Amino acid sequence: MLEQRLLEKAIGVAGRLIAVEPFGEGSIARFTVDAGEHAGDWFVDSSRQPVAVETGFVIRSRDGAPVARIWKHPLDPRLPALRTALDPDRLARISRAAGSEGDINARVLAYRPGRRAVVRLTQHGVHLFVKVVRPGEAEDLAGIHRACREAGVPAPEVVHWTPAGVVVVRDATGTPGPVAASRLSADELLDAVDDLREHLLSVRTRRIARASVGSRVDWHLRRFAADLPDRAADVRALLPALVPQLRRVGPPRVVHGDLHIGQLFFDGGRVSSVIDVDTAGLGDPADDTAAFVGHATASAVRNEVAGRDADAALLQGIADAAADRWLHDPHAAALTALHLLGHGIRAVDRSPAAAHLLLDRARTLAGVRVAG
Structure with missing residues (x-):
């Protein structure tokens, strides 16, 4: 290439x-x-x-x-603060200035080059999370965390931010979503997610959510066709099935922007923390539906291919229940199919079998007449 x-x-x-x-x-x-x-x-x-x-x-x-x-890495020209967030000497100086001594472990948990990174800092067993964004975006990011908390959406508390592109937040509280999923019924879990989505609608913000996956339909199809050339015809056949459906219905509403079970923490039957609200803002509620169903389905497929049948069945059950509850129009179905393609693209090198299965699921979803 x-x-x-x-x-x-x-x-x-x-x-x-x-x-x-x-x-x-x-x-x-x-x-x-x-x-x-x-x-x-x-x-x-x-x-x-x-x-x-x-x-x-x-x-x-x-x-x-x-x-x-x-x-x-880490010399990303659009994220100049990333180098500082991973420099042990600089972190130690910052810690001493705050009155704390001791080793600090810094680990990159997520990195989207040119866009953002998440670095976990651990000192004395306590975690803080550094969100590294482009200079000038930190105030906006701190603001959406604050607006969410004011609306009852349990986003992590911001403890520090700088215009250089750093936002520091506290650790999430509660049981991680994938663990809670094994303890709650699918309906209990989805009831809690419904409550979270309802609170999101009351967040006061003019911020625009992360761009819809539907805005990248051409790129997803081109990329998947290139990665799986033996399935290129199957991929191209999705274009006429998906494009006519990618039209948002209704006005923009506040959404998470990347809603899936890995973003959620639970205390009993309620969401106690929701992380990565960096993507939140005014957008299309169908994008949250598609992200949730797509992520659960892709997780089920990965576990199926790896031979973890019990985990696959659990996750597929959540995906099916979420689809039955939320997936009620061709637009949301088309977005979900695109999310499956996105997961498939990431799976091509690590698990070609999973990539093929995800393409099959996307084709089935795009061809199914969804009840309106």
């Missing part, structure tokens, strides 16, 4: 492709170099989107315009 050739041209090593995400006019591809002087994670950015400061190699066109950027 082009990105791999660009990386090899820059550092002399092609690296191993890990993931590709759409970004701007192109994408950001992640590679791993396993050994040698360039060992680590490298990123090739073909988005042509501007940055304030270059932090790696820049490949330019004849007229001088950037064609691609190549950098090594």
Whole structure:
């Protein structure tokens, strides 16, 4: 692929492709170099989107315009605070200034290059979570956490933020969703999620939620067809089935933006914490439905392929119950099919069998006449 050739041209090593995400006019591809002087994670950015400061190699066109950027983690040019959040010496100085001594362990839990990262800091057994975003976005992120809490949505408390692009939040409370799912019936779990979604509707914000998966339908189909060339015809057949249905019904409402069981914590039969409200804002409620059903279905498929039949059955039961409760129009069904494709793209390298199954589920869903 082009990105791999660009990386090899820059550092002399092609690296191993890990993931590709759409970004701007192109994408950001992640590679791993396993050994040698360039060992680590490298990123090739073909988005042509501007940055304030270059932090790696820049490949330019004849007229001088950037064609691609190549950098090594954590030197993301759009997330300059990421380097600080992972630097032990800087973290120790910050901790001492706050009156605390002792080793700090920093671990990256999530990273979307160019967009955001989540770093867990652990000191004396206490966790804090550092959300690293683009400079200028931190105040907005702190604000949506505060607005959620004021509306009864149990987002984590913000303890610190800086304009440089850092928001620090406390740990979530309660039992993680995947564990709670084994203790609650599907209906009890979904009742709690319904209550959470109702509270979200009362959050006072003008913030726009994360872009709908429906806005990237072409990219998802092109990418999946390229990754599974033997199924390219099956992938292309989804386009006419999905595109006519991708029209939001009704005005925008406040949604989570990436709602799934892994974002939730429970205390008995209620949601005690909901994390990653970074994506929350005004959007399409069908996107939350699709994200939840898609994630539960994809988790069931991964467990099925791995031979964990009990876990697969549990998760599929939740997915089916959620679909019966919420999936009542072709628009939401089309969005759910796209979420399944997104999970399938991520599964191609690690579990081709899961990718094929997810494509089959997406095709079935797109072809099913959903009751209105």
